[in-house]
Amino acid sequence: MAKDRLAGVLEQYEAVIGLEIHTELTSLNSKMFCGCPVEFGGEPNTRVCPVCLGMPGALPVPNEAAVEATVLAGLALNCEIAPFSQFHRKQYFYPDMPKDYQISQYDLPFCGLGYLDIEVDGDGAAQRVDLDGGPYATRIGVTRIHLEEDTGKMVHVGGSEGRIAGADHSLVDFNRAGTPLMELVSEPDMRTPEEARRFAQKLRLIMLNLGVSDCSMEEGSMRVDGNVSIRLRGETELGTKTEIKNMNSFKALHDALAFEIVRQADVLAEGGHIVQETRHWDVTAKRTSALRSKEEAHDYRYFPEPDMVPFEFSAEWIDAIRTRLPELPDARRERFAREFGLSASDARTLSEDVEFAAFFEEAAALAGTGLAKPIANWMLGDFSAYLNAGPVALTDARVTPAMLAELVEIIDAGTISGKQAKQVFTEMTETGDAPGAIVEIRGMKQVSDTGAIEAAVDRVILANPDEVASYRAGKATLIGWFVGQVMREMRGQGNPALVNEILVKRLG
Amino acid sequence: MSLDVSKLSARAIRDGIAAREFSAQEVADATYARIDAVEGPVHAFNELTPELAREAAARVDAMVAAGEELPPLAGVPAGLKDNMNLVGTHTTCSAKILEGFQSPYDCTAVRRLLNAGALPIGKCNMDEFAFGSSTENSAFGVTHNPWDLSRVPGGSSGGSAAAVSAGMVTVSLGSDTGGSIRQPGALTGTVAMKPTYGRVSRYGIVAFASSLDQIGPFARNVEDAALVLNAISGHDDMDATSVRESVPDFTANLADGVKGLRIGLVRDMLDLEGLAPEVREATEMSVRTLEGLGAEVGEIDLPTSRHGLAAYYIIGPAEASSNLARFDGIRYGHRVSDATDVLDLYMRSRTEGFGPETIRRIMLGTYALSAGYYDAYYGTAQKTRTLISQEFEAAFEKFDVLVTPTSPTVAFKIGEKAEDPLSMYLSDVYTIPMNLAGLPGISVPCAKSGSTGLPIGVQIVSKHFDEATMLRVAAALEGALGLDMTPPLV
Amino acid sequence: MSISEADVRHVAMLARLALSDEQVSRLQGELNSILGNIEKMQELDLEGVEPTSHSIPLRNATRPDVVKPGLPRELALLNAPEAENGAFVIPRIVGAEEGA
Ligand SMILES: [Mg+2]
């Protein structure tokens, strides 16, 4: 639907997209303001205490590691770290919020202005109708990053599909209440759904590299909301925006924004106007719909959290956090390209995932920089295909960096052919045996002994005089048939390059 | 002859138990006997906890039997304001919305008091959620002043004050947000102190205004107050506003006298409208007494502090309106049984569960924080607070302690101010500035009214974390005046 | 500033209080009187004065990221007006869905 329409709409209108991304700091041990563990799932109300239940008299004390993680994220996104910051209370009544206010940050967040550079290539690049359709890079501003607490969860009983609407009553579980939640607000710098998707994906990679969250959109530890408006091309004033929620995957994010852009254009085409509202993405119906909005306007009555004192970060403290910044995907990609002579796209794919990149580097170190390229090829080829095909995570894979290094070394020494190597690799993934051992057991050693190959070539030439004649008469394509015969003769173990070379010599 | 603990000091009780003159169990029995005799007309308690008290007494007696060194408050009967959580008790804040609430955890200060050997005698009545200065705003009945049962004991910690004054407990804990310990202390003739903000953990005390609340002791003498302060002070990991300041032995310098100390009488506070002449005289007399003891006495004006009341009646209700949001009928507390939906549940449970003064403060605070009014009210109040703090800072460059009246009047009649919130609010005009500035203050009985015989208190204030000097001045004044502050109650 | 009846009703809604007409009119008078007095008392020059949210110079108060024992579920639900399957029960929700 929207895909074809989107191109047309974007010819006429420019879309303006900003994102709000909540990331649960799932890597922490304890909650934001109490000592309850940060975990997913479990029996209701079994990871709670007076603080995260909002019991009378209980007080919140901020988790040091959550503050540090937020500043670390800010540094990774080139943000200004505030010298003076504070928690505020955001007040509204809701049953999943134990204190009926959320401890959040308001005008004094930990991290101020920053940015993230994204690259767009492939089909998605064409959404930028003002560009040439090829790959491009663009800088997206980050307005702020702040820290807050997550809410509890509700199960709605008696309605359809567990939705609030139509439910008879609801059950509240506060296990998740108080989970540290980092909120990033972007500038409205994105112009296409693809740019929004790339931004969210890149942010996820960075968070994973920082080791602060598992960033699962499905389980809700990373939640992306989008603000989108459109305006006629050439117009400088912003149109009325809508806020889109419930986008539980990157595809949903892209598709929901695409749908909404087209919907807004349709409304305008019919002479209507856009209503500022929150809309819900329905992944099954593939459409957004307005949430019933309260007649009462929000008045959050923010004020400085009186149960906590302000934060003042010294330059030394910020520098100490900065030293904890790991190598981020962009820097690693450049280094991989430079150190190992990889193509830009190979370097990118290898460098994005921390563990995948570490695997590559370990294998390359064992085999030597000269073999880094074939290692990269294996990782991006058969190894990725294997990981993508099954439920096996990299950390559980039977193939180790040492095994991959050994495989590449064996191939390089000419011991086995490329075809044999694929077989060996498959067996490695199945048995966890080292490639050397597999080659040994299977008797796969490739024959590079010139004498043996010459003998086999001679036998084939002797046995097939007609074909030899045809070849010598000019039917050069027969060389392939001869290679096949020699290989059969050698039960597939001849070094193909040598077989070819000797055949050509003997036949010629 | 059965034991009478109603006049014994905390030290006398502990030492008597250590010397095996009487047991902690006998102290507990004597305490409840005394309560049986006088609690009826006073109504200082919302709940008595004899089982907890006797368990605590048994532990003390076991220590005596084992020949162990007794902790400083061993066997000392203690009352707890009913906004402090203690497992095994109900914590109601004298509010219908918390009627029957069973504490699932302990307040740190209470835990520390009990670890020092004190016996938890019961939970003391208070103004609902600590909103008031008379203990009339209680969902569970009015507390009467042991000096004159037709009068209020002050508030909001009126039950804690009355229980100590009437000899039902030796010491008690109250909480002070704008004077809720010191003012009832003055009105009941007890020693009552608010420590420096951050000195005592607030964990487990139901919050009124988080940036102002502080727990402190009531006692019948300065030394007992210092002993309780020793027990409850110190950093707590559970309270982000509790300081890591070292805690001295607050009893160590009580006998040092005031020679050479610079004492400042806050002159312009004596000119405030509504100050009873006899309270003014008692305040000036106290300062002259201290001068006679060798202190260097001077005068100072604190013109900004009179604006404290206005700032307080914005900041207090604003924070309270937020702190009381959690009483929504979902996890605990009063809940209407026939709610049609969540909004209806919230609105009716809260309206039924909160008393009129609580509703007034929630409304005031919500309004002051609402869109369009924040700067005019909350912002202005927070800036006023800055100026008041700066004014005190300057004053403490000239003086070691400051002296003011505690309450503008002696105990007033029950019902006298109940219909006029503003006149009630004025009861705390002398105590509020210290909460805004986070300063410690103590009210010490200094006279009895010539006309009514009712007690009058004087407030001594010191700089942050200098409770020791404040207590030293209080002890000197107490010793010099030698007042008998036993109320005329059988 | 004077508080109107509509203001009182709006604030009551924000605070989730269901006030009777009689309560509304009484509170309107009381709040106007209290705020009127507060304004009268505030004649300070506050130009350039920083707001104070805490009176003590404490900063950066945090706790280490360590798990501590919480409440057993029986205690968590001890005071619950209504519980089911270990969870707090609430009636149906009418209106918008909120989120963090
Ligand atoms: Mg948020």
Ligand SMILES: [Zn+2]
């Ligand atoms: Zn917790």
